Amino acid sequence: xxxxxxxxxxxxxxxxxxxxxxxxxxxxxxxxxxxxxxxxxxxxxxxxxxxxxxxxxxxxxxxxxxxxxxxxxxxxxxxxxxxxxxxxxxxxxxxxxxxxxxxxxxxxxxxxxxxxxxxxxxxxxxxxxxxxxxxxxxxxxxxxxxxxxxxxxxxxxxxxxxxxxxxxxxxxxxxxxxxxxxxxxxxxxxxxxxxxxxxxxxxxxxxxxxxxxxxxxxxxxxxxxxxxxxxxxxxxxxxxxxxxxxxxxxxxxxxx
Ligand code: 3PY
Ligand code: MG
Numbered sequence: 065x066x067x068x069x070x071x072x073x074x075x076x077x078x079x080x081x082x083x084x085x086x087x088x089x090x091x092x093x094x095x096x097x098x099x100x101x102x103x104x105x106x107x108x109x110x111x112x113x114x115x116x117x118x119x120x121x122x123x124x125x126x127x128x129x130x131x132x133x134x135x136x137x138x139x140x141x142x143x144x145x146x147x148x149x150x151x152x153x154x155x156x157x158x159x160x161x162x163x164x165x166x167x168x169x170x171x172x173x174x175x176x177x178x179x180x181x182x183x184x185x186x187x188x189x190x191x192x193x194x195x196x197x198x199x200x201x202x203x204x205x206x207x208x209x210x211x212x213x214x215x216x217x218x219x220x221x222x223x224x225x226x227x228x229x230x231x232x233x234x235x236x237x238x239x240x241x242x243x244x245x246x247x248x249x250x251x252x253x254x255x256x257x258x259x260x261x262x263x264x265x266x267x268x269x270x271x272x273x274x275x276x277x278x279x280x281x282x283x284x285x286x287x288x289x290x291x292x293x294x295x296x297x298x299x300x301x302x303x304x305x306x307x308x309x310x311x312x313x314x315x316x317x318x319x320x
Contacts (some may be wrong), residue, residue: 081298083108
């Protein structure tokens with residue numbers, strides 16, 4: 065099943081979040097029990113080249129490859145799809161115009177203006193015929209517009225109505241900064257949770273997917289209740305720290 069079809073079926077999908085631009089690290093991350101791996105080019109270290117190479121271990125592990133592009137890099141959204149990403153997350157989509165530019169890069173005509181050339185995506189998905197790829201690509205690729213500012217919240221209805229935008233993805237760190245006018249950064253800020261819930265409501269009412277970056281894994285259930293179905297957990301720093309902590313604790317306990 066594709067990432068898109070699983071989301072459409074109402075599944076809740078967990079993605080790992082990778083910032084280390086190395087296919088060997090991505091191979092290890094993808095081997096864990098996640099549904100997808102997101103390669104982060106915005107704040108993570110991933111580059112064109114590491115995305116091109118890291119999608120291979122993600123596919124080999126049977127996970128869905130997702131890429132977050134840097135701010136405004138809609139050209140990279142098309143490239144990520146050409147490399148084999150099934151979904152792209154675009155940060156700081158703050159207006160309908162941003163959403164339209166993102167959608168244009170993500171979708172082939174008649175919805176958008178994506179240029180033809182799935183040079184890696186097609187062979188990585190078993191080759192096959194270009195005509196059916198073209199026919200199915202718009203439905204099989206998922207575009208997430210990040211909602212993480214007050215401007216984005218204001219433009220939310222227009223963003224959700226933009227053809228070619230399949231969902232929204234909340235960035236709670238940036239959203240908390242906006243919410244408190246620069247006063248703090250706190251992805252779990254209780255004060256904004258009602259609004260965070262209303263964003264998922266509005267997305268779902270518009271027939272669009274809702275995703276969110278989760279800093280406190282214990283809050284996943286709460287976000288699912290709000291209507292979020294794509295939850296991101298990361299990054300490698302956290303995976304390594306938690307793993308090392310648990311390993312050392314076990315070792316020390318065995319000696320005491
Ligand atoms: C945010 O929380 O602002 C994000 O962009 C998550 O990576
Ligand atoms: Mg952000």
